[in-house]
Amino acid sequence: xxxxxxxxxxxxxxxxxxxxxxAFVTAAASMTIITMMRLTxxxxxxxxxLRQVQNAGYWISRxxxxxxxxxxxxxxxxxxxxxxxPQIDTSLKNxxxxxxxxxxxxxxRLVRTxxxxxxxxxxxxxxxxxxTTATYSPNCTDNCTLTFTITAISGNVPVTxxxxxxxxxxxxxP
Numbered sequence: 001x002x003x004x005x006x007x008x009x010x011x012x013x014x015x016x017x018x019x020x021x022x023a024f025v026t027a028a029a030s031m032t033i034i035t036m037m038r039l040t041x042x043x044x045x046x047x048x049x050l051r052q053v054q055n056a057g058y059w060i061s062r063x064x065x066x067x068x069x070x071x072x073x074x075x076x077x078x079x080x081x082x083x084x085x086p087q088i089d090t091s092l093k094n095x096x097x098x099x100x101x102x103x104x105x106x107x108x109r110l111v112r113t114x115x116x117x118x119x120x121x122x123x124x125x126x127x128x129x130x131x132t133t134a135t136y137s138p139n140c141t142d143n144c145t146l147t148f149t150i151t152a153i154s155g156n157v158p159v160t161x162x163x164x165x166x167x168x169x170x171x172x173x174p
Contacts, residue, residue, distance in 0.1 A: 045155030049126060052152035053161045056110050056124040063096050063112075064146050064165040072134045080110070081134060100129050107153060130166075131160060138141075152158045 010018075041145035060081065064070065067083035095115040100108040108127050113120040130171065143172035144167045151160040 041155065042157060045157040046159060048153040048154040049157055049159035052124040052126050052154070053150045053159050056150045056152075057128065057161055057163045059112055059123045060098065060146075060148060061165045065168050067167060069095070070136050070144070070146055070167070072136050080129075080132070098123070100127065124150070124152065126154050128153050128158070131158075134147055 001039055006129055019086065045070050063083050066085055069084040071082040073080055073082065081098040083096040083098075097113045097115065099111050099113065101111050103109055103125065107125070109122050110124045110127050111120050112123050128151045132149060134146060134148035136146045146167075147162065147164045149160060149162045151158055153159075
């Protein structure tokens with residue numbers, strides 16, 4: 001059998017090289033997809049927990065800045081934090097309360113209640129009250145600082161943040 005010079009094709013060696021390159025690219029793409037599929041739920045849980053911690057930190061910090069009296073409760077007790085705002089209108093109580101409400105799985109949601117207009121809003125969910133602490137010296141006269149740590153757990157991913165907030169309004173006696 002005679003080969004004509006006009007016939008073109010690939011040699012066996014060229015086909016083997018092309019096949020091995022294709023296999024390598026396919027393996028790399030498969031590993032990337034598998035890694036993404038494994039990390040996505042963990043990343044989502046981390047993002048959810050982080051958002052809850054940041055939301056709790058924002059609201060508590062905001063209220064502490066304006067409070068003239070702070071009372072820290074035991075985290076095992078539903079009442080976590082009580083803040084009193086300066087008395088502008090004497091008919092108002094000017095009291096903000098942060099309470100833990102139970103959720104399924106042993107976690108809790110943090111609820112902010114304004115006693116003047118009797119409104120409650122949920123601040124954060126998936127909070128581990130065992131890992132949530134707050135410290136405050138009620139006898140301070142200047143630079144009164146509340147230090148609190150919030151831990152949220154989504155899935156099996158915990159996120160913990162510590163906040164320090166100094167009151168703008170000097171502390172008054174309870």
